[in-house]
Amino acid sequence: MKKIPLWLLIVLIFCLACGACSKDEKNKSDEPSVDDDQTADDDQVDDDVVDDDTADDDVSPPPQVIKYKGDFDFEVQFKASFTMEKALDHTLTGTLTPSAGFDVISAEVPLEGTGKLYEFPEALGRLIALKMQGPAVPGGKCGDQPVSYSLTLTYKEDNGYVVGGLTAFCGENTYIGRAARLMRLSGLLLQDNK
């Protein structure tokens, strides 16, 4: 962005300053930690490792599957609900249900898929990657073809705020070649203890 007319700038800045207009609560969260399974457990953070201080609680084996959920922003101003299960070997299953539809995706149609949690130890980073299949979107970019989706979410360290996207490819089980469209996802990914 290079220029903004002065009067609009004043209005927008006023709105930002008064706080009445923020659609984004991501930086106001006090729930930063969800998944620090690389660290020794200190029993103070919200993680999923076996406790190392055996005196203060009941030792239990690690759960075979950890559940997560996220109410994400989808393409910034829309919503998508996300649930995910992570196995001990870092394989994933997940479901994303977008509230809005576009030319490569239908609203309120759950997308299910499998994937993997990738680690980048030298960068303290992680990538959630799931592959999902969806039906053809009438009148959409892929015509009569079904649509394949690559769901990616990045985060660093043990921070629960994830950012990534849903990349659509035309065709069944198609996850390479020129993407048809990339859509944005972001929000807090929290352990689902229910």
Next chain:
Amino acid sequence: MKKRISALLVIGAVIFACGPASAEPHKYALSMFHCNIQYVIGGLYGFVPLPGNYPYWEIGPDETEDMIIREGFEPILDLALAHPNWTLTVELQGMYIEAMAERHPDVLEKLKTLVDDGGVELVSFHYSDQLFIATPYDDWKHGLELNDQIFADHDLTLSGAVFCQEGQGAEGMATAMAEEGYSVMAWPVNLWEYQHGNFTSAPYYSFGDVKMVVASKDVNDPVNEVYTNWTFMNDGELMATGDWDPYFPWFFHYRPESVAEYEATVEALEADGYKISGITDYVNDLIDLDIEPTEPPRLLDGTWQPDSTDGVSRWLGHRGLWGQDERDNHVRTLNNMAHREILAAETAAEVAGLDRAEALNEAWRQLVIAETSDGSGINPYRGEVEFCVASSAEALRLARDVIDEAKATLGLDQVLINPAAQTVTSGTYTSPGAEMAEGPFKVQIKAKGRVVTQRWFKLQNDPETWRLEIAYSVGTNDKSREFFVTFPGWGEEILTTTALIDDQVISYPRADFSFDHFYLPGPIGLIGLGHNWWVVKDMATVHVAAYLTPQNRDIRFEDLTAPWSETITWVFYLRKGNEHQALQLADQVNVHPTLAR
């Protein structure tokens, strides 16, 4: 006879009085319409910071691009078509051509007609509007290859001129330009004057093995009788819309009166004898006139409006209007992570004997999109930030899929991938070095509202090499977004690398510059501290600009956009050694690192 002699004398006197063929002044009206299909990358969803939704305002990526093409771009072409004697210089990225080919072939056809007839001088140096002064060479090169293919596919002839997104300029571009067949750099006047103050421009300059003009600086050279008038140098689409930009669809419309105003200005120059010229034609004419290029002063890498953007800092750590949503370091470190991962994937595929070019080409494409400057500056809104993160994430996914496949083919579960050596061996990640109580010198760290932990690891003695980890706790509130890390510096030289040359340290005498302060992008992370000490920012954890002044020798890394509710760790490497050893370290850390996967 006398009559004949008298007549000859009269004729001779007339010829003498006229003198040698009096040189006509060489007058050129030049332009640079910098056009950008990624003006609002990802579209305008969620842009309006007001309660409620605004369907007409908050539109998707294709609608935004369509608006840019029809309202802002096509009128430039129509103007050029109306004046067959004019040449307007239009710069755009390969993605612009793709968008027109897909949805606006009639506009593309107009462009092609104009390029073929000389009405438009077509300029393009990158497929996506990458911040390439802050990336390794490979990233730009992969984008350029794709760019060249697109222009060839559409039979569009590129000019030899170069102008770039954000008016990026770097001495290192001269070498890349010569290698790729470009001939004239258009260096933004403000990036020059920020470094050296006001000046009188020569008609043109040498720039390595190519030439350079100073964009938007009129030439007034009575000696050579060369005069230029820059009629336009700005975001091209704004000419036709009365300076309204695509962030405001209600107002971003073709306004005939705006075009008419510009047209009248250029027509007046034409009437005054100015040739409405392309930049390369202008320089070629000067060469034909045997006018010699002038040697320019030393120029540091930067962008076109350094006064208002505080150099490159607005893309590498400083916040803009929508600063609450910026996360510059997140965006740019993910770029470097994706760079590393793609190189590792290429190596793994090669070693495993897999042809995965289709996946890896798309990974590179996603990466150069992710490196779009608007992901972290000047005033990125949240949608642009997240789009660039999402593109990096997809590049990472594509690369990681290839690595997984290569591992399976090789029958290895955990591997070390070394792109420099093109090897894949069995192995796991080990954090480098032995922890020491202190480092080689004191480093000042400021991070208000955070608990900071500093750890030093010694990696080797010869050359002496250290790793510094700075861990920031979660902040106390949204005031805890600013980090400052200052390393001591010495000496009279600014030492770093320049964009598009990763294997050479460039030295700039501090005394040559008149700026108050400057921000270095550090495209491979390397900055010299002096006394043979070098710092390398690990660009997968910290990729913000380095602040320096002429007076103080210290180097300060700054991030004003750190998300306060997140823990963050920065890693730096320090080495005492010669330039070759410094470059070797930067290459090992940021350009061709060995990855454990």
